[in-house]
Amino acid sequence: MRSVDRTGAAVSVSPAREVWRESLGVAIATSAYGISFGALAVASGLDVWQTCVLSLLMFTGGSQFAFIGVLGAGGIAALPSAIASAVLLGVRNIAYGMRMSPIIGEGFWRRAGAAQITIDESTAVAISQPAPSLSRLGFWITGLGVFVGWNLTTLAGALLGDVLGDPRSWGLDAAAAAAFLALLWPRLKQRQAIVVGVAAAVVAAALTPVLMPGLPVLVAAVVAIVVGWFNWLGRNDIAPADEVLSCDALSDRRETK
């Protein structure tokens, strides 16, 4: 994947400079949609401070969107489901941490800092590099770049959302749905993932009239556990996370160039 994309540039530019360029490109593209998170978070009922704390402390886009999505749909009563949805979506970061751990090296503070900026984008840029030193460079620049950018745009979006008024008249409810779809899209490469996605969507919609807001999403997650446990419709050779990640990051990169 990477060699196809980079052969042209790699000849003339030094590898480290190329990594800088890729990382900053991904950081800028990712940070831009912090605006939509900030505005949607305020529309869902959080205040500006709570919105900023989510971006600073939680700092993992999917979980942040899930938290405000469930809160917006169900209000205070749905808070436990909002927490559970955010946490379950954050589970994939364990895998990213395990992947990055040997590359990052030793030292408590270095590892603690690296852990906080371990997200889809920083891991994707890191694992698409040809050498460990370039992986490290890509990881730190992308992670720190997104961290700074995402928090600034979150604040901007939250302040903007505060003055917008009725979120529905601006289509912000539709924007939230589209945001989840955009986060989901690059993960729908394999048949197993597509089937799980469709089944989970059907389960969640079907249970909406029956269960408290927030719970249908959690019940739908059981689909993933069952299908994943028995590996129904799965391929025998798996290369899941890396493949999805590198495709995702590469498409981001192409857009920003």
Added chain:
Amino acid sequence: MRCVERPERDEVSVWSAVLLAACICAALKAFGYLIPSRLLEAERPARISDLLTVALLAALVAVQSLGAGQAILVDARVPAVLVAAGLLWMRQSFLVVVVAAAAVAAVLRLVGWAV
């Protein structure tokens, strides 16, 4: 008295939920650095973790496009999400997709073609 108290208590629960969810998510990231990386080779946890992400996001798409509290409501969000899907198909960026979906829903409501 209760009317004055309640918003305050709600505010506390929202803050607690924000902090709790954020701390657990941060701890999950740190946890990845603490466990031996050879566990990564285990197929089943890796597969479940991937599919879990897919299932949750897909369920959130469904609920966010169709849910209205405990009811299913087909409104301006549905055409907006279809436009978003078309743009994703055409490999448009996250921001373009989200802004376009908001614009479609806002315009449909403005001209009164959808609620």
